[in-house]
Amino acid sequence: MTIKVTKLTRASQFRARLTQAMTSAGMTQSELARRIGSDRSTLSQVLKDDGARLPGAHVIGACAGALGISSDWLLSLSDRPETATQLLSASLSFSQAPRALVDEQIFAWHREAAGYKIRHVPAGLPDMLKTDDFLTWEYGPHLGRTTQQAINASRDRLNWMRAARSDYEIAMPLFEAQSFAAGTGYYKGLPADVRRTQIAHLIDLTRQLYPRLRVYLFDARRLYSAPVTVFGPLLAVFYTGGHYMTFHDVERIETFTNDFDVLIREATIAARDLPDHLTDLAQLIR
Numbered sequence: 001m002t003i004k005v006t007k008l009t010r011a012s013q014f015r016a017r018l019t020q021a022m023t024s025a026g027m028t029q030s031e032l033a034r035r036i037g038s039d040r041s042t043l044s045q046v047l048k049d050d051g052a053r054l055p056g057a058h059v060i061g062a063c064a065g066a067l068g069i070s071s072d073w074l075l076s077l078s079d080r081p082e083t084a085t086q087l088l089s090a091s092l093s094f095s096q097a098p099r100a101l102v103d104e105q106i107f108a109w110h111r112e113a114a115g116y117k118i119r120h121v122p123a124g125l126p127d128m129l130k131t132d133d134f135l136t137w138e139y140g141p142h143l144g145r146t147t148q149q150a151i152n153a154s155r156d157r158l159n160w161m162r163a164a165r166s167d168y169e170i171a172m173p174l175f176e177a178q179s180f181a182a183g184t185g186y187y188k189g190l191p192a193d194v195r196r197t198q199i200a201h202l203i204d205l206t207r208q209l210y211p212r213l214r215v216y217l218f219d220a221r222r223l224y225s226a227p228v229t230v231f232g233p234l235l236a237v238f239y240t241g242g243h244y245m246t247f248h249d250v251e252r253i254e255t256f257t258n259d260f261d262v263l264i265r266e267a268t269i270a271a272r273d274l275p276d277h278l279t280d281l282a283q284l285i286r
Helices: 005-024 028-038 038-048 057-067 084-090 106-114 133-162 174-182 191-209 252-266 271-282
Strands: 091-096 118-120 169-171 213-219 228-233 234-237 245-248
Touching: 005 038, 005 057, 028 038, 028 057, 028 133, 038 169, 106 133, 118 252, 133 191, 169 252, 174 191, 174 213, 174 271, 191 213, 191 271, 213 252, 213 271, 228 252, 234 252, 245 252
Parallel strands: 118 169, 169 213
Antiparallel strands: 091 245, 118 228, 228 234, 234 245
16 A cells, blocks of 8 residues: 655655765765755755755755765655665676686575575586586687686585585576587587486486476577576576676566576476486487
């Protein structure tokens, strides 16, 4: 139910919030008046008035700008004193994403989310579920002599998942697994024995770790998702290739969580059925 705020109440709240903001900023009436280009007596009258009058929009905006707060908050139109720029800065951040999975930031996010469900749409096959041979083929051209670091990081990530209290849900496009088995697209040139061993490895892991680890395949012709990881209610991280785009605000995290849950509900291959599906795909390897 929407609560109607009277003019008198709004004016009273304006004075209280302006006083609160000045106190927080350590700013006197004289200093604020000087910053907004007004007489101290005018500002003093605004603060002492007990009626329903509000100062003009230019005064309210100038006060908000000088104090680094939101005009909407001063007028009780918002419960957040931060400006739109401050809110955006707090809710969205960017950080560099190395090509390698040797990434302490990702690991730190996993540790922070221990105990929460982690939802993940990988850019390809999930790194922590890859064999050493596959990682060597994939990361060798990019990392050179640091390929072993990628292998060690993958093992560390898998060991963390085994020991952590978190549940992991992974959603992948159906074509990703099919392309891998057939050695087409991104996986062209990947030796058949590496693909065969990788699929056997996926079958073993998805059987051993179920239900703590659940991997689903969705039809990308019907549904789409960018590479994203949702760390419980804490944050959602999109992978853009060169950077991570990180959302911290509750509303967006809930939106991305709901989007992910649609992938799970509409999955063509459910987690229980994945090992059998992978067994069938193994027959495509030549």
